[in-house]
Amino acid sequence: MIAVLRLVRLPRLLLAACAGTAAELCALALTATAAWLIARAAQQPPIAALSLAIVAVRGCAVFRGVLRYAERLAGHDVALRAVAELRGRVFDALTRLRADPARPADPAHPAAPGHGSAGERDGEALTRLVTDVEAVQDLLVRCLAPAASALAVGAAATALVTGLLPEAGPPLAAGLLAAGVLLPAGAALAARRLGDRIAAARAELAVHGLDLLEGAWELAACGATARALARAGRPAAALARLERRSGRVSAAVTAAGLLLQGATTLAVTLVAIGSGVDEVRLAVLALTALAAFEAVGPLGEAAQRYVLLAPAVRRIGALLTAPVPGHAPPPRSPSGRIRLRGVRVVFRPSGGGAARGDGGGVVALDGIDWSVPAGRSVAVVGASGAGKSTLLGVVAGLVRPDAGSVELPEARGAFQDAHLFATTIRANLALARPGASEAELRGALRTAGLLEWVATLPDGLDTPVGEGGRGLSGGQRQRLLLARALLADPPVLLLDEPTEGLDAAMADAVLRAVLRTRRGRTTVVVTHRSEVLPEFDEVVVMDRGRITAPADAPAQASAEASAEVSAVAARTAD
Numbered sequence: 067m068i069a070v071l072r073l074v075r076l077p078r079l080l081l082a083a084c085a086g087t088a089a090e091l092c093a094l095a096l097t098a099t100a101a102w103l104i105a106r107a108a109q110q111p112p113i114a115a116l117s118l119a120i121v122a123v124r125g126c127a128v129f130r131g132v133l134r135y136a137e138r139l140a141g142h143d144v145a146l147r148a149v150a151e152l153r154g155r156v157f158d159a160l161t162r163l164r165a166d167p168a169r170p171a172d173p174a175h176p177a178a179p180g181h182g183s184a185g186e187r188d189g190e191a192l193t194r195l196v197t198d199v200e201a202v203q204d205l206l207v208r209c210l211a212p213a214a215s216a217l218a219v220g221a222a223a224t225a226l227v228t229g230l231l232p233e234a235g236p237p238l239a240a241g242l243l244a245a246g247v248l249l250p251a252g253a254a255l256a257a258r259r260l261g262d263r264i265a266a267a268r269a270e271l272a273v274h275g276l277d278l279l280e281g282a283w284e285l286a287a288c289g290a291t292a293r294a295l296a297r298a299g300r301p302a303a304a305l306a307r308l309e310r311r312s313g314r315v316s317a318a319v320t321a322a323g324l325l326l327q328g329a330t331t332l333a334v335t336l337v338a339i340g341s342g343v344d345e346v347r348l349a350v351l352a353l354t355a356l357a358a359f360e361a362v363g364p365l366g367e368a369a370q371r372y373v374l375l376a377p378a379v380r381r382i383g384a385l386l387t388a389p390v391p392g393h394a395p396p397p398r399s400p401s402g403r404i405r406l407r408g409v410r411v412v413f414r415p416s417g418g419g420a421a422r423g424d425g426g427g428v429v430a431l432d433g434i435d436w437s438v439p440a441g442r443s444v445a446v447v448g449a450s451g452a453g454k455s456t457l458l459g460v461v462a463g464l465v466r467p468d469a470g471s472v473e474l475p476e477a478r479g480a481f482q483d484a485h486l487f488a489t490t491i492r493a494n495l496a497l498a499r500p501g502a503s504e505a506e507l508r509g510a511l512r513t514a515g516l517l518e519w520v521a522t523l524p525d526g527l528d529t530p531v532g533e534g535g536r537g538l539s540g541g542q543r544q545r546l547l548l549a550r551a552l553l554a555d556p557p558v559l560l561l562d563e564p565t566e567g568l569d570a571a572m573a574d575a576v577l578r579a580v581l582r583t584r585r586g587r588t589t590v591v592v593t594h595r596s597e598v599l600p601e602f603d604e605v606v607v608m609d610r611g612r613i614t615a616p617a618d619a620p621a622q623a624s625a626e627a628s629a630e631v632s633a634v635a636a637r638t639a640d
Contacts (some may be wrong), residue, residue: 221359241330250369486535541567
């Protein structure tokens, strides 16, 4: 939690606390002064005797509103600024936890979403990024600030009542102590059992909700929507039950606070009557005791809210401070050469932990020795599961090897599972180069073979693509990803099946256009298009995680690749 609070701007938080405390003190002074004014005016004194009290009432009323506005402004400013910075850091931490897409995040990591489960879930990550971060805002505005105000107002009210009638001070202090310490402690104890369960239920509901939204089409196609809704309904019902229990605790705390307020006010009034004070002081004592609870009373709810928010804040703190399982980035190649020596990659089951040998995992790459000079175009071919995409992941720096050394230049790529945002074609392309001109956007689309289709759209580049590119066909989606990668114009371009979903003629035309555009710059393409292989500078054939064709014999590799592609096509046809 300390790691989270370090992001808060302390001067602004102190300003908000001081403004809130001053506003509560003005409210207390307003009540006491107004009580004196009304009671004294009933005795019909000269108006001059009331003028100071009249001015004080007006001043307290005005300053109370001004200070309350200042407290709200400063408090929400510091909370929103902290949340904005915190959300960026949480996003960065989640990204680092998921930096290796081919490997699940370490489930033993204390801050990892899915901790203790089979692995990380997107819904839980969304809960960290949204719900848990917003809990920090509630913590600052609704928990810390009221505590400071209650302390100051309680002390001021006790001092005022004791000054007017020493015998009335102890009952007021006892009532305020019960409402400000004992009642919040009881509320926290009652809520503590619910806090972790509510947080877990919300995370589970977020997982099911996100699964329903992202898989709505697939669920409908398989007739599984009703079953999925039933599964999502269970955590929703559990959360509703827990929220009702939390609501009952809140109601009990509020009722207890009102009872304490009434009992304490009655006790102060009876003590004042028994002491024989005059009517004016009696009114001031009774109403001051009543007003003192306006600041102290909310502490019970604040304590309950703090306990409910604490698990979320602890998770955020653990996420920001715990060491992230990972590795140092591979050394950058100043010459632009790709160099892999003895690279081995084993994919292990999530949560499997350390194991002997391969640990029950799948060997994706085994002893890869490969070097690509700068400016070369390379085709990587092989059967499904041969390790082609994993090889690209290593070159992109997205998959860390279990053994071997890697030297890489800066690389960008278009992978089969790359994301398209639910926005326009233009905005998706602009991710690669925000300042790209219209001509550059159209040039990338032309190379990807998509410009003619975009020209037929009524909104052209401003056409929305839908959630995850659902408004596009498979081939259009791949070509849009390809255009985005081309627009980035990186020193090394990595393409994973960029022509998947296209007919043979279009696929070959797109690949040839890419090679022409990228001439003189390093381009590595995973493909099954044997007709285009002779146009690459080098062809690499992979089988079971190994490079089987010699890198210094491109003609032989091309022949082997063509045979391999033909074999794959034959197996697919069967």
